[in-house]
Each structure stands twice: as structure tokens, then as C-alpha cells.
Amino acid sequence: MNPKKNYPEEVYLNGKWLKHDQAFVSVFDRGFMFGDGIYEVTPFYNGIPFKLKEHLERLQYCLKEVQIEFDVAPLEKLMLEAVSRAGLSKSDAAVYIQISRGTAPRTHFYPENPTPTILLYSFPVNLENFKNRQWKVLVSKDKRWQRCDIKTTALMANIMANEEAVSLEFEENLLVRKGYFTEASHSSAFFVKYKTIYTHPEGPHILSGVTRKQIILLCQNLGIKVKEKAVHLDELVEVDEIFLTGTTTQVVKVASVHSREKELFRAKKNHITTLLQNEFIKLTRP
Numbered sequence: 001m002n003p004k005k006n007y008p009e010e011v012y013l014n015g016k017w018l019k020h021d022q023a024f025v026s027v028f029d030r031g032f033m034f035g036d037g038i039y040e041v042t043p044f045y046n047g048i049p050f051k052l053k054e055h056l057e058r059l060q061y062c063l064k065e066v067q068i069e070f071d072v073a074p075l076e077k078l079m080l081e082a083v084s085r086a087g088l089s090k091s092d093a094a095v096y097i098q099i100s101r102g103t104a105p106r107t108h109f110y111p112e113n114p115t116p117t118i119l120l121y122s123f124p125v126n127l128e129n130f131k132n133r134q135w136k137v138l139v140s141k142d143k144r145w146q147r148c149d150i151k152t153t154a155l156m157a158n159i160m161a162n163e164e165a166v167s168l169e170f171e172e173n174l175l176v177r178k179g180y181f182t183e184a185s186h187s188s189a190f191f192v193k194y195k196t197i198y199t200h201p202e203g204p205h206i207l208s209g210v211t212r213k214q215i216i217l218l219c220q221n222l223g224i225k226v227k228e229k230a231v232h233l234d235e236l237v238e239v240d241e242i243f244l245t246g247t248t249t250q251v252v253k254v255a256s257v258h259s260r261e262k263e264l265f266r267a268k269k270n271h272i273t274t275l276l277q278n279e280f281i282k283l284t285r286p
């Protein structure tokens with residue numbers, strides 16, 4: 001079942017706070033024309049940002065990779081303001097930031113000195129019940145490009161995959177490139193095999209997940225072995241647990257993995273996932 005989503009009351013657009021239905025960008029904005037933009041989603045637990053510095057660092061890295069000139073430092077203040085203006089200072093929320101290259105006559109090359117378009121808003125999210133979720137996941141071909149480390153707004157391959165999953169009543173996808181699991185359509189993927197956790201190495205084929213990094217650190221502190229090594233589809237028979245992580249996903253158990261034709265995996269245990277979920281709660285709600 002698709003949850004109903006609402007527009008935020010107010011958004012920050014290029015220096016102004018506006019009602020959502022009064023905020024407009026040009027039809028020649030390169031975000032609209034090409035998906036020529038970068039985005040970021042940061043969680044707030046009880047009004048307190050979680051790993052804000054890491055989210056802003058990733059945003060700065062992505063902007064640099066695509067040569068959008070913009071200093072993210074002033075965004076921190078705006079993010080806090082967005083949460084407060086939305087009346088979410090005492091609840092769980094997230095802040096969405098999108099920076100496109102700006103408006104210019106249409107060219108495939110980067111236009112000279114465009115002014116980036118900045119959109120930012122806060123929205124409520126339920127960050128409470130992730131431990132109770134058990135997701136059914138569809139295996140899909142990873143049709144994305146070769147720079148998945150860049151958090152671009154051009155998410156056509158991700159949304160095509162996730163639409164297929166949701167229309168078939170799955171909660172997420174596990175994407176496969178050349179036989180190996182990369183990640184999910186909007187979360188990072190971990191596999192537990194013989195008490196060791198496997199996750200695809202960082203690089204051009206996955207997003208460097210902020211939550212993923214926190215989970216790896218947690219494992220190191222707990223003495224759980226982590227290998228940043230991709231898992232092959234054929235290895236699923238040896239896997240005991242799978243979990244997905246992300247800003248709004250948090251740490252979610254995968255109950256089963258399916259192709260369109262048949263079930264490929266069913267969780268045998270949940271010990272390590274449960275342990276990490278409990279540790280993640282301590283981290284996010286100290």
C-alpha cells in the first residue's frame with residue numbers, strides 16, 4: 001500500500017520562504033530539463049539532526065563532481081530553520097535539499113556561470129517503528145549509470161525499479177549488476193553470511209550511504225566482522241540475514257527476496273540485524 005504523501009506547507013526557494021503552491025522554477029531550469037541537479041535527505045530525531053556534517057559533506061562532494069559551484073556551509077542554518085518553521089522541532093522529520101545547476105538556454109554542455117537553484121524543505125517522517133518492519137524485496141536489474149556515488153535527482157532507473165516492486169506489492173528492490181548485488185533502489189544493502197557482514201564496496205556502483213557508514217562503524221565497535229565485498233546472486237543460499245539501511249529506511253529486516261517468478265531467499269535468523277537495530281536506536285536517540 002502506498003502511503004499518502006502531502007506537500008510541505010512552505011519551502012525555501014532561492015533565498016525566500018514560500019507557500020508550496022507559490023514556489024516556481026523556470027521551464028529552462030536544468031533540473032527540470034535534464035535532471036541536472038543534486039539532492040540530499042537528512043534525518044532529524046526529535047528535532048535533532050543526525051550526521052548533518054556527513055550529509056552536507058556528501059552534498060558538497062557531489063556538487064564538486066558535477067561542477068556545480070555552490071558552498072553548502074550556509075545550508076545548516078536553513079535546515080534548522082526549515083524544521084522549526086514546519087513545527088517539527090520536537091518530532092521526527094527530514095530535510096530535503098535540491099540544488100540544480102540553474103536556468104540557462106538548453107545545451108548539453110555546462111552553461112557559463114549559471115546561478116544554482118536551491119530548494120529546501122522539511123517534512124515529517126515516522127522514524128519510530130522500523131524494528132517492526134519485515135520487507136519483501138524484488139530482485140531487479142541495476143539499470144543505473146556508472147556514477148551511482150553521485151546523488152543526482154535524475155533517478156529514472158531507480159524509480160522504474162521501485163515502481164515495478166511496489167506495483168507487485170514488494171517494499172523495495174535489490175539491484176543486481178553483472179550477477180552481484182549493488183544496493184537497493186533507495187537504500188543500502190547488507191548480507192550476513194557465516195556471522196560476517198557483506199556489503200558492496202564504495203565506488204561508482206553504489207551511493208556512499210551515511211547510514212551504511214554508521215552501521216559499519218557500529219559493527220567495528222561491536223567486533224562484528226564486515227567485508228566490503230559484493231555478494232553474488234548464487235551466494236544467497238548461504239546468506240542468513242539481509243538488511244537495508246538509509247536515512248528514512250533506518251535499519252530494516254528483509255524477510256524474503258524474490259524474482260518475478262519465485263522466492264530466492266527467506267530469512268533464517270535475525271540476530272545480527274536485531275542487535276544492530278538496537279545499537280542504531282542508542283545512536284539516534286541517545
Ligand code: PDD
Binds near residue numbers: 208209210211245
Ligand atoms: N535515499 N542508496 C541509494 C540509491 C539511496 O537513494 C539512498 C538514500 C541510500 C541510503 O543512503 P543514506 O543512508 O545516506 O540515506 C542508498 C534517500 C533517502 C532518498 O532518495 O530519499
